[in-house]
Amino acid sequence: MTEKIERLVDGLAGREFVGDVCRLLDEHLGRGDTRYLADVAAALHARYGSGEEGAEHRYLFDRILWDLVTTPGRENVAHAVRLGLADGPRTGRSVRRAAAVLAAHQSTADLAVLYAPGRAHDDAPDELRACLVQESALRGAPIAELPEAVAWAESSPSWAGHPLALLPWSLMPLEGEPRLPRYSRGGAAYGVRYGLPDGRPLPVGHAAPAPAPAxxxxxxxxxxxxxxxxxxxxxxxxxxxxxxxxxxxxxxxxxxxxxxxxxxxxxxxxxxxxxxxxxxxxxxxxxxxxxxxxxxxxxxxxxxxxxxxxxxxxxxxxxxxxxxxxxxxxxxxxxxxxxxxxxxxxxxxxxxxxxxxxxxxxxxxxxxxxxxxxxxxxxxxxxx
Incomplete structure (x- = not known):
């Protein structure tokens, strides 16, 4: 299998069209063979790196990473993090996005792999775990009932002083059901309501002088x-x-x-x-x-x-x-x-x-x- 993947990846050098490779990846995904996808992505990264050159190679890598993170399963969470799901610039935006997509597609039980000791835990930054606590809470997931997450929070020096630690691990009644994006291979679908609430406007006042000294x-x-x-x-x-x-x-x-x-x-x-x-x-x-x-x-x-x-x-x-x-x-x-x-x-x-x-x-x-x-x-x- 390893040799076949290496030959496949080596054959992508200089190619601009990779539709046949996408179909192959979709076949394996349809069979639930996400390990194959992860191995292909790892080989792509090893062969071509993660730079801007080779746009098709980067497209395939990102496509695989997205398929892994949006396919439920503890092993897929581990694969995605191993491949650098939460890596990115110093702004931390990629970590926040990774946490949002993981919480949207993975069960609380499957996210335990990121909190319990092991390779997936070592591959994931503490910032990802911190964001996952709150992304899970926003979706009503019982993250406070996950023993691995509770144990991590109790022992983690980074969580002890983390700004997100100020927030409860479950929604307050005032928060209702927050509007959250829906993530898919095509991107994110979302809606935000600004403007005025429903209700009767207050009576219009007449022109008034400058505010009183009071x-x-x-x-x-x-x-x-x-x-x-x-x-x-x-x-x-x-x-x-x-x-x-x-x-x-x-x-x-x-x-x-x-x-x-x-x-x-x-x-x-x-x-x-x-x-x-x-x-x-x-x-x-x-x-x-x-x-x-x-x-x-x-x-x-x-x-x-x-x-x-x-x-x-x-x-x-x-x-x-x-x-x-x-x-x-x-x-x-x-x-x-x-x-x-x-x-x-x-x-x-x-x-x-x-x-x-x-x-x-x-x-x-x-x-x-x-x-x-x-x-x-x-x-x-x-x-x-």
């Missing part, structure tokens, strides 16, 4: 923008956040629209003169978290901004923590409790700040004492 800007809270950090770095992306403190409690929902329109925000710079161009809709903490998670995990207008599920979940909770006025690092259950006591609104405005391309969202949070307002607005565009 309203003043609070200290900047960098974590507010955690979920849209990547958006701000893109040519079409814009992000704005602010905290406002009120001298007197906000009187009720009718006061929200005119107060928001009068706040000194760049995203609403031309709204005070035409308040009917501002729409404010009551929402919920769950809807806010969903938008934050979508914004962080799937980025803005391009897939190179994706953080995937694990770090998207972390960023969503960091932004939500700041929105409710809790100190950064507050345990997630406590943040969720605070969030239930806040009033939540989403808004949109017809102005020059937003790109008006479907990737706009803006949140307003009023804390339980009705004296603190937090705003987060973001917009992006795919450049098409």
């Amino acid at each position: 309203v003043h800007r609070g200290p900047d809270e960098p974590a507010l923008t955690a979920a849209v950090e990547r958006w701000a770095g893109r040519s079409y992306g814009r992000v704005e956040s602010a905290v406002f403190l009120l001298g007197e409690p906000l009187t009720g929902r009718p006061a929200v629209h005119p107060l928001l329109a009068a706040l000194p925000l760049d995203c609403l710079v031309d709204v005070p003169a035409a308040p009917d161009r501002l729409t404010v809709v009551p929402g919920s903490a769950a809807e806010a978290w969903s938008r934050l998670f979508g914004a962080a995990s799937l980025g803005g207008g391009r897939s190179d901004g994706w953080w995937y599920g694990a770090y998207g979940r972390l960023a969503a909770w960091r932004s939500l923590t700041a929105l409710v006025g809790a100190p950064e690092g507050t345990p997630v259950p406590e943040v969720a409790e605070r969030a239930r006591g806040c009033d939540w609104y989403a808004f949109e405005a017809s102005g020059d700040w937003f790109n008006q391309d479907g990737m706009d969202f803006a949140l307003l949070t009023v804390t339980r004492d009705r004296r603190r307002l937090a705003v987060l607005a973001a917009t992006d565009y795919d450049g098409g």
Whole structure:
């Protein structure tokens, strides 16, 4: 078998068309012979390397790797990791993507091979295991019941100080059923909802003077923008956040629209003169978290901004923590409790700040004492 594979791979030198090889690989995959695919991929890497030259060779290698990781089975998890599934640039994006695809296609029991001592464990970086914990949790998989994962977390120095360790190993009720991509050989299918929640808009306020002296800007809270950090770095992306403190409690929902329109925000710079161009809709903490998670995990207008599920979940909770006025690092259950006591609104405005391309969202949070307002607005565009 080894000699046949070596002859097959050697015969690919200089070839531009590999359809017959793809059919051969599909035949073996159809028979469940994933070991053959793994051996071919290993021979391809040994013969041609992983550089940019030889695009067809790289295409075959990537195709095999994708077939392995999306075919359920503990041995396929081990093959994929041995072939470098989680290898990549220093950004860690390939590790995050690998964890997302593994969690989407492999059972919790089959992922145990990455946590238990053995070759697969040695081939996999701790970062992959850390991301897998959260990717599994997002899919409702019982990762907390996997003894191998629990034992790894209890003994791993890297997990002890890992930022993802702040998140629970199961979904909070507030998180509902997160929208996650579906991965296939053709890529990823996904949908993210931004914009306004369903509901009746608040009454439009009349043109208002500048904010009263009783309203003043609070200290900047960098974590507010955690979920849209990547958006701000893109040519079409814009992000704005602010905290406002009120001298007197906000009187009720009718006061929200005119107060928001009068706040000194760049995203609403031309709204005070035409308040009917501002729409404010009551929402919920769950809807806010969903938008934050979508914004962080799937980025803005391009897939190179994706953080995937694990770090998207972390960023969503960091932004939500700041929105409710809790100190950064507050345990997630406590943040969720605070969030239930806040009033939540989403808004949109017809102005020059937003790109008006479907990737706009803006949140307003009023804390339980009705004296603190937090705003987060973001917009992006795919450049098409």
